[in-house]
Amino acid sequence: MAAEGEQMMGQSGGTQDRLFYSFNLDDHIPQGHLLRGIDRYFDLGDLRQQLAPFYSHTGRPSIDPELMIRMLVIGYCFGTRSERQLCEEVHLNLAYRWFCRLDLEDPVPDHSTFSKNRHGRFRQSDAFRLVFESVLRRCMHEGLVRGEGFAVDASVIKADANRARGVPGAEARKWRDDGTSTRAVREYIEALQLENPAGDDEQPPSSPPKKVSLTDPAAQWTAASGGPAFFAYSTNYLIDLEAGVIVDVEATPALRPREVEATKTMVDRVERRFGLKPGRLVGDMAYGIAPMLSWMVKDKGIKPHVPVWDKTGRKDGTLSSSEFQWIAQSNEYRCPEGHALRCDRRTFTVERDRVTRADTVIYRASHHDCAQCSRKQQCCPNTPMRKIARSVHEDARDVARQLADTPEYRQSRRERKKVEMLFAHLKRILKLDRLRLRGLTGARDEFLLAATVQNLRRMAKRLSSPELVPA
Numbered sequence: 001m002a003a004e005g006e007q008m009m010g011q012s013g014g015t016q017d018r019l020f021y022s023f024n025l026d027d028h029i030p031q032g033h034l035l036r037g038i039d040r041y042f043d044l045g046d047l048r049q050q051l052a053p054f055y056s057h058t059g060r061p062s063i064d065p066e067l068m069i070r071m072l073v074i075g076y077c078f079g080t081r082s083e084r085q086l087c088e089e090v091h092l093n094l095a096y097r098w099f100c101r102l103d104l105e106d107p108v109p110d111h112s113t114f115s116k117n118r119h120g121r122f123r124q125s126d127a128f129r130l131v132f133e134s135v136l137r138r139c140m141h142e143g144l145v146r147g148e149g150f151a152v153d154a155s156v157i158k159a160d161a162n163r164a165r166g167v168p169g170a171e172a173r174k175w176r177d178d179g180t181s182t183r184a185v186r187e188y189i190e191a192l193q194l195e196n197p198a199g200d201d202e203q204p205p206s207s208p209p210k211k212v213s214l215t216d217p218a219a220q221w222t223a224a225s226g227g228p229a230f231f232a233y234s235t236n237y238l239i240d241l242e243a244g245v246i247v248d249v250e251a252t253p254a255l256r257p258r259e260v261e262a263t264k265t266m267v268d269r270v271e272r273r274f275g276l277k278p279g280r281l282v283g284d285m286a287y288g289i290a291p292m293l294s295w296m297v298k299d300k301g302i303k304p305h306v307p308v309w310d311k312t313g314r315k316d317g318t319l320s321s322s323e324f325q326w327i328a329q330s331n332e333y334r335c336p337e338g339h340a341l342r343c344d345r346r347t348f349t350v351e352r353d354r355v356t357r358a359d360t361v362i363y364r365a366s367h368h369d370c371a372q373c374s375r376k377q378q379c380c381p382n383t384p385m386r387k388i389a390r391s392v393h394e395d396a397r398d399v400a401r402q403l404a405d406t407p408e409y410r411q412s413r414r415e416r417k418k419v420e421m422l423f424a425h426l427k428r429i430l431k432l433d434r435l436r437l438r439g440l441t442g443a444r445d446e447f448l449l450a451a452t453v454q455n456l457r458r459m460a461k462r463l464s465s466p467e468l469v470p471a
Helices: 002-009 034-040 065-077 083-092 094-099 111-121 127-141 183-195 256-274 290-300 367-372 394-403 407-415 417-428 439-463
Strands: 149-158 166-168 211-213 220-223 229-240 245-253 280-282 303-305 325-327 332-334 340-342 360-365 387-391
Touching: 034 065, 034 094, 034 439, 065 083, 065 094, 065 111, 065 127, 065 439, 083 094, 083 111, 127 245, 127 256, 127 439, 149 256, 149 407, 149 417, 183 439, 211 220, 229 256, 229 417, 229 439, 245 256, 245 439, 256 290, 280 407, 290 303, 290 394, 303 394, 303 407, 360 367, 387 394, 407 417, 417 439
Parallel strands: 149 280, 280 303
Antiparallel strands: 149 229, 166 211, 220 229, 229 245, 325 332, 332 340, 340 360, 360 387
């Protein structure tokens, strides 16, 4: 009976292995898959030639750079941060194999070999910058970059560093490379030597940070509002407001002055490499400091759609400097009572430019005018006369204040949300809320890859068919 039951159930393929089979990966990838849309606009044809000098002609064959980049694009696109897991996913997933140009029989690189290639040979080649810029050129070719208006912002990303393992910054300045240091520590020591080539430990060129990580010393000790402090880097985005395409990205320690300076680096680089210079630049108040506004207005000819960083307003009920009238023709202020505040009331034996270390010029009222004024208690109750510190960049600040009253400025404030949405997408969808690589170069590599993937996804979803599968 058992034999009869087995005969009734039967076996569809027999017990012998098939000698031949026909299997086409392309037939098994849905037409609406996200990777199909990305592949349509992703071209690495020139990468191998550009990386040829970085290949070794002896020893074990290197990983094809195109394969490595395509695997990394998959990892960052779908939030697979582990290199071991990424290699396993590419081995098992048909869509991933198809995107990587791997057939069913083709081997997937071992995760250790993959890591050595990623962190060794290709880091020195600036390959990730080349890939990012090639994708940006394709965005420009497809009409997604207008170049009329840019927005800039920064987002803090946690470093791969234990917040409990740190030393005071002054102690870290004494570090020396003994040949056993990690790459992140070597980079930090080299940066210190560039900052202080004379090796003067008693008078360092800048104040040391409060705390330095033992594993990733370039990361900045910082704290979010209401949360505990941690080590972090900042990813700085410069985006085109037409379609939210990222036109440049820069990694910095999570320090506001470094973030602001990164804006100049990015704007200059985009102009130099792509011939793009915006007519307006949108940012939050952090970018509204006087030197930055002067750089935009005077050096670059860009309209600053940025709130002015102004701390001159008084909260004690006395008169703020904004209530004084500036008269450029006579180089003086006039108080509400009509008295003049001048910068040349004090005479010097040697002529001076009267500019302070804070890049301001001090304008003073007459002691006699203030003593006789009926509004002295409302103006300067604690000093003999009223003084106003005017920034040497005040003309640029005035330009920004005038632009703040225009409809174009209000539109720019609404459009600025596009860069904030990119940061939310970076952390929630791509899952880049904590770095896996250490050092400033590691942060730069991760931020470049993530920005590249965001631009690819933007192209795929805006230019492909509407039934594209979100992933």
